[in-house]
Amino acid sequence: MERLEFRFIGGRALEPAAARLVGVVGSGNLEVLVESAALNGACTVEVNTAAEGFGAIWNAVVTDFFARHPLGDVRISINDNGATPAIVSLRLDQAAEEFAAAVSVRDKQP
């Protein structure tokens, strides 16, 4: 197992919302948990992966993800079982879009 941590600042802080979990930790797959956290506006990504030695690719994948979804006060936790960068990016996008949708739905309520 390898544990990696990333931290991004400058994102848009979202109002707290219910946590979102997408994916499963099957072979070649991963689960992504997105939850609100008081992080002074930062977004953190913690990766626990079964495949060691891919730190540079993880860095590129989550940096690009933050460029697409600049979230703030959000903690993202990943349990990875050898997923390809393609599936990691898709899961992150799906989780972020569901999380953001939950926030905006709640904001629209009176």
Place this chain on the structure above:
Amino acid sequence: MTARPAVARAWDEQAQGRAQRLVRVAGRLGKRLSGKVVAAADIVPLLESVIEPGDRVCLEGNNQKQADFLAKALTRVDPKLVHDLHMVQSVLALPEHLDVFDSGIATRLDFSFSGPQAARLAKLVSDGRIAIGAIHTYLELFGRYFVDLTPRVSLVAAQAADAEGNLYTGPNTEDTPVIAEATAFKGGIVIAQVNEIVAKVPRVDIPGDWVTYVVQSPRPHFIEPLFTRDPAQISEIQVLMAMMAIKGIYAEYGVQRLNHGIGFDTAAIELLLPTYAASLGLKGRICKHWALNPHPALIPAIEAGFVESVHSFGSELGMEDYIAARSDVFFNGPDGSLRSNRAFCQTAGHYACDMFIGSTLQIDLGGNSSTATLGRISGFGGAPNMGSDARGRRHASAAWLKAGAEAAGATREGRGMPRGRKLVVQLVETFREHMQPAFVERLDAWTLAESAGMALPPVMIYGDDVTHILTEEGIANLLLCRTEEEREQAIRGVAGYTQVGLARDHRLVENLRDRGVIRRAEDMGVDKRMATRDLLAARSIKDLVRASGGLYKPPQQFRNW
């Protein structure tokens, strides 16, 4: 006075040779020969009497149907009587296809595809046991059957024969007509293994006077269900890529006539037609006419009314009853069953389709696409003909003209003669299993060519024929690239986190994105949240059976219930 040649020569040596061989057979088999019908026990003496050393022999090894009994028999002939044969065959599928080279019965080979035997073939070549003439596409090899690779003896497979040698192939007609025609009309001998000998065949696929001998095989010939893909194994990335293909290419060009390569990527597209494509209002606007084997994954689209016609290279095990019940869609004979024909379907795919879309293993910075890997000589099959612009094509269609106009705008040929272009789409995830990158600086094909002494690297589809590369990162439209540098960056721009992708020039890639040369899912309005297996019209083989109303009968290996 008419001039006379100084030395008289015979002008019918082939016919005489053929007659001598038939006399030899009659002598060897005696009363055991009954007209054209030979007993299974006499197959080796028959082959030893008919075949002469150095003969060019076509053994029907197809993509699916195999003349397996005759292939086995050929390995059992006495190498003192039969040796140094030149084998010509479209597919090397069975171990027996290579066993004849181990024993010296055969020494030369011209072929198209060797998927299952690719590693052993590479070994035999490096050991000097096989001299490969060339690796061809199917159409190319069939063409040479009528020019300089005409078989002297052909060993083919059919479902049934009558006493006069009329053959009924059933749905897997495949290569049999082209082989039999090339052989029978050039002094050759055609031997057919059949599953049964009947009083009257249900339909005549090969006329009896093209066939010299028939033999009932102790077991039905082998057929591989090569085109069945279990929807249960389709990944969400494949769903996402299929969504982008449908919205970003099929809808964009209004592709009505097409061929799909084999694999889960294209199966995902087929299974998204009745769901995603229908939700975009594309029914009747795309995917009406197909050059395609009867893919079980196409059943939901057919049932949803997307598909008007399907012509097939071969058949697919388990699809027989479904095909028979959908004669408006498939090409069926008066007996009710499918008539496939590889030569005609390859012609249809090359000239009458506006798009080829298929998967590959490696793409380089020039867009050249290859399935060659080290230590395997796997050949081409039909993909290079499906996946190349048909420069002899003269009829227009909207999709073909739009692609041609995009290409002309890029090269400024626009001022000259207007042309159309076939859409050739390569679908590939940036990483294959075990994190093998699909994008590379240099194709393995180069090293393979060097190690096997090939004249050229075995490239499946040349970069100048590829119009679009589709990965999970988006679509690169190579028609719109104006320079070599743009083309390279367009490829890097969809190459994900491979070394090729990471080395992209971010500013140039963003510029290409602004111009629509590169399009991401969000640029096309593809919602990634929808990219789940729920979008598939069938999620299992059982779902396909259900969609067919119980007409599809999957082979045992695909049943898990």
